[in-house]
Amino acid sequence: MVVNAVCLVLGVLAAAAAGLWAWRRWHPVSFWYGVGFPVRAVLVYLTWHHVASGCKLTLKRRRLRVTLDAVPVLGAAGRGAATVVEHKRRVRRVDVERAPRLGVLRPTGLGWRMRLRLHDGQVPADYEKAAEGIAHAWRVHSVRVVDVRPGFVTLWATMRDPLTEVSVEPETGELLRVRPGKLENGTDWVMDFRVVPHWLNAGATQSGKSNLANAIIKGLAPQPVALVGFDLKGGVEFTPYAPRLSALATSRKESVDLLADLVGEVESRMALCRAHGARNVWTLPEELCPVPVVALVDEVAELFLMADKSEKDEVSKSATALLRVAQLGRAFAVYLVVCGQRIGSDLGPGVTALRAQLSGRVCHRVNDPETANMTLGDLDPAALDAARAIPAETPGVCVVAGQDGSWHRARSVFVPEAVAEQAARDHAHLTPDWGVLIGSVPAVRPAA
Ligand SMILES: Nc1ncnc2c1ncn2[C@@H]1O[C@H](COP(=O)(O)OP(=O)(O)O)[C@@H](O)[C@H]1O
Ligand SMILES: [Mg+2]
Incomplete structure (x- = not known):
């Protein structure tokens, strides 16, 4: 009888455990x-x-506490008689911890x-x-x-960790908004260039910088925007995306020219806005609103490094032009994504000023704590700790900071080069002609 009852209880427990396991496994x-x-x-x-x-x-507080203490009272019979115990109330000071x-x-x-x-x-x-x-x-x-x-x-x-595996829903196609991955809180990581115009994408090699650039290119490719590339690694990173790039500079010399074009474009947009009493291109009449330009710079340090004095002129020209684009681009729809392993004042004059203009910060895994400090600035120390703790096994994980001082751990979704290249080819017909865009070549209007 007892054995049967035990078997029954064990059976019920086993069934409940199996049920819970299955519930957890399948739902x-x-x-x-x-x-x-x-x-x-x-x-x-x-x-x-x-x-x-x-x-x-916890907080320690001294409290008065009433206790009942047992006090021995000598019996009336005197020595040898049983001790009588009396309970007396006493008020004591005790330490209490409050959570x-x-x-x-x-x-x-x-x-x-x-x-x-x-x-x-x-x-x-x-x-x-x-x-x-x-x-x-x-x-x-x-x-x-x-x-x-x-x-x-x-x-x-x-x-x-919600960032062990990330996937994102298809892009919504909103102008200048891309969702390159997920934030740690499970929501989409949104990069909205109209809100945060310029981004710094920093991290050690193999930390996921190029992957993020791929995700941005893939997200922007279907949108009516002009993409411009500065690939100082001789073009190996961005050349495959050339079908969707309106212009690509692969050396510092080409970068100087392309940056001069960008500055010229910013200035002409400025003149257009002034002529129409607009504070930025978004308040211009719709037919005059120029195409937004997003410029991606890979290995930014190459723009600033010089082997000898002869390069000084080129370096200072490119540094000044990049800074001008960063300073003025926001209102005139010219945006920057600057990628590099580090962007410190040791690279040369103007770098600190450039960094100050790049209000969106993405810090991937870094090799030294200074790079995290440099990238994330004076955000709260927990953000720096989070950036330093990114392990090498999770490329693409980063700390993202917006201009309001809030920060999140995030991870870009994996976008292999082939996928970004395919997106660039699929949307090649949307690529604005650079000459037409900057006004050096007259636009060919479609025949009526
Ligand atoms: N978000 C990601 N998810 C998964 N793997 C990634 C992610 N980002 C990068 N990787 C992997 O890490 C490798 C290095 O990334 P990459 O973007 O080329 O780094 P970096 O440009 O910083 O040197 C990539 O080849 C890819 O396999
Ligand atoms: Mg890279």
């Missing part, structure tokens, strides 16, 4: 919301005090968010410092401070 999303998250939430609430104390987020108050845990696809009330004297940076410790304590992939309100922080815990 992980509903399993997470139905089982995984509630279990996690209970654990988080149960362990929060302990974890907060370990991560030094920050945890709000309601809200599930997300990859983990959960939780709001915490800061203790007096605490700042969000205390939580950024403690985030790694909290992640280890809860055995999750990462914990990050994602929102800060006066007196509150929101932490976001993720169970696994």
Whole structure:
């Protein structure tokens, strides 16, 4: 009888375990919301005090506490008689640790968010410092401070790295917007050139810079924009995309000429805007609005390096022209994506000024911490740590910072050269003629 009951219980447990395994295997999303998250939430609430104390987020308070103490009273019979114990109330000062108050845990696809009330004297940076410790304590992939309100922080815990594999939906085709990959929070990484006009794409070799350039070319190829390439590696990177490029410079000499064209184009757009009382090309009458130009520069350091004095003139010309495009291009729809291993002041004069104009920053894996500092500037230190921690096994993972100071871990979607080349060929008919665009060649109007 007892054996039967035990067998029955074991059978039920085995069936439940198998059911849960199958649920998790075949429908992980509903399993997470139905089982995984509630279990996690209970654990988080149960362990929060302990974890907060370990991560030094608790506050010590001295409290008065009433205790009942046992006090021996000598019996009336005197020595040798049984001791009588009396309980007396006593008020003592004791130290108590208080953990920050945890709000309601809200599930997300990859983990959960939780709001915490800061203790007096605490700042969000205390939580950024403690985030790694909290992640280890809860055995999750990462914990990050994602929102800060006066007196509150929101932490976001993720169970696994969402950037291990990324895929994106087809482009929506909005002008000058591309979605080259995913952000760590699971949303699309959007590069909108009308919002952030110029981008710095930095990282060590094999970190994914060219892949990001491929993704941008693939995203922009079907759009009514002119693409221009500066490929100082002798053209090996961008020549295959030539069908969709309106112009391509493969040496510094060619770059000087092409940059002069770009500056000339910016100036003529400026004159056009002035003549029509417009502050930027987007407020011009539609028929006058010029074609946006996106210039991609690969190995930017080559523009600044000089072997001897004879190259000085060329270097200073190209540096000045690039800086002018960066400074003036925004309002006149001339945008830059500058790729390089590092872009520091040691490259030469003008580099720091150029970097300041490149408000969109993408920092791939770097070999030295200074490059991360240089690329991400004075963002919060957690961004620099995240950039330095990018492993070599995940090329394409990067830290992306916009001009508002917010930052995200992100990963570009893998775009092999062949795919980008195919996109360039497929949309070759959309390539504006460079001579016509800059007005050096009269446009051939289609016969009526
Ligand atoms: N987002 C990505 N996802 C997967 N693999 C990538 C990604 N980006 C780059 N890679 C791989 O890493 C290699 C090096 O990338 P690449 O863009 O050429 O680096 P870089 O231009 O920085 O030297 C590529 O050949 C590709 O196989
Ligand atoms: Mg490359």
